[in-house]
Amino acid sequence: MTDDFQGWERRDKPPTLFRRFAFAQYAQTRAFLDALSLLSEEMRRHPQNINFGTTYVNVTLGAADDATLSAEDELFARRIAALAERGE
């Protein structure tokens, strides 16, 4: 596994993927948050933490089993990133 995962920063103990998404205006931040909420419900997975202000969203994804990041965790990361790209 590479150190980073497609723009996400890997952190350890416990293993998480962290990424900051920046947006020009609140309307885009809001659209991303709403899309992320729908994706969470669709995939039945929730980020460990979401931390946002008007023009940024920091997303932390934990390993579903709290031990190792799975292919499903990485798919979730990729799909979240795709939402942001759509919003730019």
Add this chain to the structure above:
Amino acid sequence: MTDDFQGWERRDKPPTLFRRFAFAQYAQTRAFLDALSLLSEEMRRHPQNINFGTTYVNVTLGAADDATLSAEDELFARRIAALAERGE
């Protein structure tokens, strides 16, 4: 001004109000976040930061002028707290 403000913790430099709202399930957290988003648009004010997981939401309110917390900032705090009470 009292040290704390109706359940909100006052922090300084810059002055902010911080409060943690805990919920039994994600559905209540989601309802609170959606209501907070509507309130933000209604009052044209946004929390400085919102930090949440499935069963908690940490809200940080900054002073609109970054210097002193105004009556309007405190009203926003009270109205956010009222949303959470409704959700319990």
